[in-house]
Amino acid sequence: MSPSLRSLLRRVVSHVYVMDLGPGPVAVTEPKRPVEIERIGRAGVVRLVESTRAYLPAHAIAYLVERVLRGRAEVFVARVDGRVVHHTTMQFGPGEVSGLPVAPGDVFFGPSFTVADARGLRVFPHVAGVAFEHYRRQGARRVVCFVNPDNDKSIHGLVRIGLRPDGEMSYLRALGVLRLAVTVTGACATRAGTPGR
Numbered sequence: 001m002s003p004s005l006r007s008l009l010r011r012v013v014s015h016v017y018v019m020d021l022g023p024g025p026v027a028v029t030e031p032k033r034p035v036e037i038e039r040i041g042r043a044g045v046v047r048l049v050e051s052t053r054a055y056l057p058a059h060a061i062a063y064l065v066e067r068v069l070r071g072r073a074e075v076f077v078a079r080v081d082g083r084v085v086h087h088t089t090m091q092f093g094p095g096e097v098s099g100l101p102v103a104p105g106d107v108f109f110g111p112s113f114t115v116a117d118a119r120g121l122r123v124f125p126h127v128a129g130v131a132f133e134h135y136r137r138q139g140a141r142r143v144v145c146f147v148n149p150d151n152d153k154s155i156h157g158l159v160r161i162g163l164r165p166d167g168e169m170s171y172l173r174a175l176g177v178l179r180l181a182v183t184v185t186g187a188c189a190t191r192a193g194t195p196g197r
Contacts, residue, residue, distance in 0.1 A: 013170045014146040015155070016186055017163040021107075021136040021143065028129035029161070032121045036079040037130055042068055051077045051084045055115050063111075064089065072102075073110060078127050085118035088127050092135050097146075105141035107132070109163075125161045 040048045045065055052061055064087070067073040072095045078086040089110030091097055097108045114124050132143060146169055147154050167186015 009172050009174055011170060011172055013149060013168055015149045015165055016167045016169055016184065017145045017147060017155075017158045018166045018186075019132070019143040019161075019163040021132060021140055026129050026133040026136055027162075028133060029122050029125035031080075031123055031126040033080050035121075035123055035126055036082075037127060038077045038079070039074055039131075039134070040068070040077055041074045045069065048075055048077070052087060054084065056113070067091070067110065076127050076131050078123050080118060080121065080123065084115075085121075086112070086114040086123045086127060088112040088124070088131060090131050090135065092138065092140055105139065107135045107140045107143045109143050109145040109158075112157075124157060128161045 038044075038047075038051075040051070045068055048064060048068065049061055052064065056064075064073075064075055067089060068075060072093045073089050073091040076088045076090065077084055078088075089112070091102060091108040091110060092106075093102065095102045097110070102108055109128075112124060112128075132140075135143075143163065145158060145163060147158060149155075149168075167184065169184045171183065
């Protein structure tokens with residue numbers, strides 16, 4: 001590959017983490033302080049913007065809104081003492097994430113964020129458990145998450161709430177935007193109908 005072409009293409013790799021949702025209730029971690037959770041979908045986009053603009057830049061809010069409006073994503077917003085301190089994005093049902101079809105029974109666990117002064121209150125594992133149980137009752141059988149292999153903090157958080165590593169997803173990014181040749185390995189490839197390499 002020529003140097004000029006190589007500069008336009010970049011291989012991106014994400015590790016795949018999964019968690020099987022059994023027949024019984026999902027264990028929910030109790031937070032250190034009372035947490036109020038609101039699940040926001042398409043009908044609540046205005047509330048989503050109002051809820052997150054105090055701590056998210058405009059481009060991050062735009063990304064959340066796009067995920068909700070164009071896909072089937074929902075955002076779980078958590079409040080402590082009336083203030084939004086955390087959000088988690090989830091997608092369940094037909095749709096696409098990162099160029100991959102969402103397999104029947106899979107919940108894609110998307111971006112999460114907790115404000116600095118609420119970290120350590122166990123808000124993230126509490127919201128994740130509540131969300132997983134919600135989708136389990138809707139028929140979900142598995143949670144799937146893509147994570148940057150260099151993001152140790154996120155990996156630690158995922159493992160702490162019960163997800164385990166299972167393969168990887170990779171693709172070529174062209175011109176910083178387009179995704180080409182998406183490849184998935186592990187059980188996720190079989191469920192999504194995407195051939196592994």
